[in-house]
Amino acid sequence: MAIELKQVIKRVGADTHIHRTDIKLEEGRFNILLGTTLSGKTTLLRLMAGLERPSSGEIWFQGRNVTGVAVQQRRVAMVYQQFINYPNLTVYENIASPLNVVRMPAAEIAQRVRKVAELLQIEPLLQRMPSELSGGQQQRTALARALVKESSLVLLDEPLANLDYKLREELREELPKLFRDSGATVVYATTEPAEALLLGGYTATLHQGRITQYGPTASVYRAPDDLLSAQVFSDPPINTAAIRKRGARFHYNDRVSWLAQGKYAALPDGSYTLAFRPHHITLAANNRDSVSVTGKVVVTEISGSESVVHMRVGSDTWVSLSHGIHQFARDQDVELFVQTDNCFYFDEQQRLI
Amino acid sequence: MIDKTTNQRAWFLVLPVVVLVAFNALIPLMTVVNYSVQETFGNNVFFFEGVKWFEQILHSERFHDSLLRQITFTGIILLIEIPLGVAIALAMPKRGPWVSVCLVLMALPLLIPWNVVGAMWNIFALPDIGLLGRMINGMGFDYNFTQRPLAAWFTTILMDVWHWTSLVVLLAYAGLSAIPDAYYQAARIDGASSWSVFRYIQLPKMKRVLTIAVLLRFMDSFMIYTEPFVLTGGGPGNSTTFLSIDLVKIALGQFDLGPAAAMSLIYFLIILVLSWIFYTLMMRNEEQ
Numbered sequence A: 001m002a003i004e005l006k007q008v009i010k011r012v013g014a015d016t017h018i019h020r021t022d023i024k025l026e027e028g029r030f031n032i033l034l035g036t037t038l039s040g041k042t043t044l045l046r047l048m049a050g051l052e053r054p055s056s057g058e059i060w061f062q063g064r065n066v067t068g069v070a071v072q073q074r075r076v077a078m079v080y081q082q083f084i085n086y087p088n089l090t091v092y093e094n095i096a097s098p099l100n101v102v103r104m105p106a107a108e109i110a111q112r113v114r115k116v117a118e119l120l121q122i123e124p125l126l127q128r129m130p131s132e133l134s135g136g137q138q139q140r141t142a143l144a145r146a147l148v149k150e151s152s153l154v155l156l157d158e159p160l161a162n163l164d165y166k167l168r169e170e171l172r173e174e175l176p177k178l179f180r181d182s183g184a185t186v187v188y189a190t191t192e193p194a195e196a197l198l199l200g201g202y203t204a205t206l207h208q209g210r211i212t213q214y215g216p217t218a219s220v221y222r223a224p225d226d227l228l229s230a231q232v233f234s235d236p237p238i239n240t241a242a243i244r245k246r247g248a249r250f251h252y253n254d255r256v257s258w259l260a261q262g263k264y265a266a267l268p269d270g271s272y273t274l275a276f277r278p279h280h281i282t283l284a285a286n287n288r289d290s291v292s293v294t295g296k297v298v299v300t301e302i303s304g305s306e307s308v309v310h311m312r313v314g315s316d317t318w319v320s321l322s323h324g325i326h327q328f329a330r331d332q333d334v335e336l337f338v339q340t341d342n343c344f345y346f347d348e349q350q351r352l353i
Numbered sequence B: 001m002i003d004k005t006t007n008q009r010a011w012f013l014v015l016p017v018v019v020l021v022a023f024n025a026l027i028p029l030m031t032v033v034n035y036s037v038q039e040t041f042g043n044n045v046f047f048f049e050g051v052k053w054f055e056q057i058l059h060s061e062r063f064h065d066s067l068l069r070q071i072t073f074t075g076i077i078l079l080i081e082i083p084l085g086v087a088i089a090l091a092m093p094k095r096g097p098w099v100s101v102c103l104v105l106m107a108l109p110l111l112i113p114w115n116v117v118g119a120m121w122n123i124f125a126l127p128d129i130g131l132l133g134r135m136i137n138g139m140g141f142d143y144n145f146t147q148r149p150l151a152a153w154f155t156t157i158l159m160d161v162w163h164w165t166s167l168v169v170l171l172a173y174a175g176l177s178a179i180p181d182a183y184y185q186a187a188r189i190d191g192a193s194s195w196s197v198f199r200y201i202q203l204p205k206m207k208r209v210l211t212i213a214v215l216l217r218f219m220d221s222f223m224i225y226t227e228p229f230v231l232t233g234g235g236p237g238n239s240t241t242f243l244s245i246d247l248v249k250i251a252l253g254q255f256d257l258g259p260a261a262a263m264s265l266i267y268f269l270i271i272l273v274l275s276w277i278f279y280t281l282m283m284r285n286e287e288q
Helices: A041-049 A091-101 A106-119 A135-148 A165-182 A193-199 A217-222 A227-232 A262-266 B002-036 B052-059 B061-091 B098-111 B114-124 B131-138 B149-177 B181-190 B194-222 B226-231 B243-253 B257-287
Strands: A003-012 A015-025 A030-034 A056-061 A076-079 A153-157 A185-190 A202-207 A210-216 A239-246 A249-252 A256-259 A270-276 A290-303 A306-313 A316-323 A333-339 A344-346 B038-040 B046-048
Touching: A003 A041, A015 A041, A015 A210, A030 A041, A030 A165, A030 A193, A041 A076, A041 A153, A041 A185, A041 B181, A076 A135, A076 B181, A091 A106, A091 A135, A091 B181, A106 A135, A135 A153, A135 A165, A153 A165, A165 A193, A185 A193, A193 A217, A202 A217, A202 A227, A210 A217, A210 A227, A227 A270, A227 A344, A239 A316, A249 A270, A256 A290, A306 A333, B002 B038, B002 B257, B038 B257, B052 B257, B061 B149, B061 B194, B061 B243, B061 B257, B098 B149, B114 B131, B114 B149, B114 B226, B149 B194, B149 B226, B181 B194, B194 B257, B226 B243, B243 B257
Parallel strands: A030 A185, A030 A202, A076 A153, A153 A185
Antiparallel strands: A003 A015, A003 A056, A202 A210, A239 A249, A239 A270, A249 A256, A270 A344, A290 A306, A290 A333, A306 A316, B038 B046
């Protein structure tokens, strides 16, 4: 067990930033905290680092209660969204700084700095000052500083958010590899569902200071425990609809209905919530289980080879993602197909059925 | 033709600024240049003298003494005010209701007019009735700033520190508040000592504002006039006669317009050159 939060609560004044949280992160795993801004990702990281004390509850680190232990005494490293390096030290001195603090012999420092610099491909930059580096190189330096300590816990707070698209892709690909070899437990906070999917590992979805679900990234995505987790893990936002089951069929809006199949056939009559991702409501019917719905177009966004259509269906606003370029006028009627076999059904408590 | 009318209209719009700058900078400066190369025996009759006054000033012992006093004074107050200002800024609260209280208290001395500061400290430091003067004498020191050069210097420096350290504090505080919290967190995680935090994060991040603080305090103190004039009048003897006080004595006391004008120009050039040197030196590291 690398790190465990036991019944941790964090309050600041009258606000509760983190509601009662229990989570265990296994040694050596790549963990992702996924949630919108202010969902509590940074607070959780700071609690794990020891930069903040929980209002109640305990934090265990490698089988030891570290709740009150100062951050300096824990073996953690952290990388931030801003590129944090000492401004008047060279890249080499920056990377060496955490080792200098613990008075490591110079020869060993040199060896470790070279190794990490090679890993992050910043070896030619070692004698430069941070101000002479590009954003990507600055963040690589910051990552090197985190790696060189060989901490057992590495916390990354949206480290790629300030980088431009190309650099972000590049580093995102390298990151899991870098840390897999180091054996460190990594906690990576991000606001982007796509980033979580690309990084893999384990994901915890966060909503307003609560962890709604924690598990392997792909399975959290494919089988969200509840509606909130599904909403957090979807961009563009997941579509929802209030539906009713009567007899063998589900009904939406009194006009649309479809046969309840498989495990859903046995569900009792009543109200349910249907949720489906934007790429499961498309302009073309691509299988037999598609249900046709007519809506009014609000706006169409075309990005390269994909079209995102926002439309109003009854009182709901849905987003559809289709391949190809499709341009619609505002308020134009458009027929869309919902793939009901790819939908999530939630009960009245918003739990996945 | 249409283009030309448009251009003329543009000049017309710039005119107020040209007139303003001409009246408050160019014309006075050129008048001084004019005086500095001429001799007069009254009746508004002038004779061209070339660089005679410049030579006279540059070789005059009196000018050397004032210049040395000026450099000493400026050096001392910079050595006190900059570190003290930084120290106070570091000790000020970072957030909470006390921030505004501290900032207002800090800004107060800056709002007091120069001559009022001089008058205040004159009374404050009087050895017989002043609070400060009585106190120092009460502690057994023979303190009298109107008679003893050392006491006069001490009082003048103390007054300047009281009046202007706030400026450094405010600038340094602004520089400190611009440092993102993540820097401090990163340092804490590294286990850096508070000295390292100061040396490797706060000081480099404050560098720009401190450069401005040094420049402002250098220029201002090098031109200091009103406060020592009201406090000591340049005395006792000539002991606190700084450059500007000396200049006024020559220009208005003795009415030696030529030498005074030459001295003004030399004085102006010294400030210009020293400011430029300061700025270049402090900014050069930045570029490396």
